[in-house]
Amino acid sequence: MKKNKGMILVYTGNGKGKTTSALGTALRSIxxxxKVCMxxxxxxxxxxxxxxxIRLLGSNMELYRMGKGFYHIMGDDQPEEEHRKAAENALEFARKKMLSGQYQLIILDEVLVSVHVKMLEEEALIDFLKDKPHAVHVILTGRGASERIIEYADLVTEMKEIKHPFQKGIPAVKGIDF
Amino acid sequence: MKKNKGMILVYTGNGKGKTTSALGTALRSIxxxxKVCMxxxxxxxxxxxxxxxIRLLGSNMELYRMGKGFYHIMGDDQPEEEHRKAAENALEFARKKMLSGQYQLIILDEVLVSVHVKMLEEEALIDFLKDKPHAVHVILTGRGASERIIEYADLVTEMKEIKHPFQKGIPAVKGIDF
Incomplete structure (x- = not known):
């Protein structure tokens, strides 16, 4: 029997719940x-x-922290070379993991931000998605999913901020926000 | 030092990721x-x-399945008495758990649907939220959050469906959708 096609899922938008949804999906898959690689x-x-x-999920979940920290985008500064390099390396690493045959789910956390702020070429991410083995699922998270990425995905949810506690002056809360 | 105020979080909307986000938040809290009670x-x-x-999360996570299965709302049928009773019992049970002092996070999964289809009175849910102890966090999930609930919540994210694989004829996928 032919295996189900692995899906490309996108969690985007300005609201909370993108990485959280990816974590929830990882938990569910496990x-x-x-095996999940984030x-x-x-x-x-x-x-x-x-x-x-993530440690609680045991050996079925691997987490790799490849980024360089937040790149603050203001005005028309270009991302520094080291940020571009880190993002490109992360994508190359993700491709190896995806092609290794060891994982059913690959999560590229905040990759859409990397594309949005031009740390990573949209074309490079599309090429990555084209390489996706039939049965592997991929989740992309981050604000600012482009039209082309949305076109390429199977499922796209926009997390839309309706109300945020910072509006009410409540600071970020341990265990909930981080 | 005064403890942080526990927040009321709402995950609503027609897109995927509401229960998944609640699961992800539970994972993060653990x-x-x-201790989390769902x-x-x-x-x-x-x-x-x-x-x-959820079993993977060990004894820090408790799950109680109180509902009666999907109540299919078509036309102007009223929910059956047994569905109302089940929803009311679930809320009463949740209140006891919330007031027990044993949990930092209480998740009422799909409770907003129960209110939306009038299985549960909006007023009963508001009363529940009014009883929330200072430091306890509460998450409400489900489509159709009402204006009053949104007003009452600290954080509201709408999961908005931008694209869904069923549009492309792909059936629900094990490990991802369920």
Whole structure:
């Protein structure tokens, strides 16, 4: 019997829940004893709780933190060379993992931000997706998914911020926000 | 030092990622060794992978399946009495758990659907939220969050469906969709 086609899922938008949804999907997949590889393109948004929680998932979940930290985009500065290099390396690493045959699910966390701020060429990400083996699932997260990426994906959810506690002056909360 | 205020988080909208985000948040909280109690108001959308994955989280995560299965709303049928009763019991049970002092996070999965289809009174859910102890966090999931619930919440994310694989004729996929 032909295996189900692996899907390309996109979690984008300005609201909370993109990386959280990817983590939830990883948790769910591991419930089926899948192997999951998560590669983090931007390091800034990760804290102790997430790293610890990924340890809870045991050897079925691997996390690689490849990014260089948040690149703050203001005006028309170009990303520095080291940021581009880090993003390209992360994508190359992800491709090897995806092609290794060891994982059912590959998560490229915040990769869409890397593309959005031109740390990574859109074309390079599309090429990566073209290389996807039939049965492997891929999740891309981050704000600013481009039209072409959306066109290429099977499932796209926009996490839209309706209300945010920072509007009410509540600071980020341990265990919930990080 | 005064403890941080526990937040009321709402994941709503027609897109994928609501329950998944709640699961991801649970995973993250357990990374901090919090205790999490998840109460499921509608049973239909849960499968083997999720139940298994929750077992992976060990004794820090409790799951209670209180709902009666999907209530299919068509035309102007009123929910049957047994569905109302099940939803009311689930909320009462959740209140006891919330007030027990044993948990840092209480998840009411699909409770917003129960309210939306009038299985549960909006007022009953608001009363529940009014009883929330200062430091406890509560997550409400489900489509159709009402204006009043949104007003009451601290953080609201709408998961908006931009593209869905069923549009392309791809059936639900094990490990990803369920």
């Amino acid at each position: 419930g089926y004893d899948w 590669i983090q393109f931007i390091k800034g948004d990760w804290h102790y709780g997430e790293i610890e929680s | 990374g901090y060794d919090w 109460i499921q108001f509608i049973k239909g959308d849960w499968h083997y992978g999720e139940i298994e994955s």
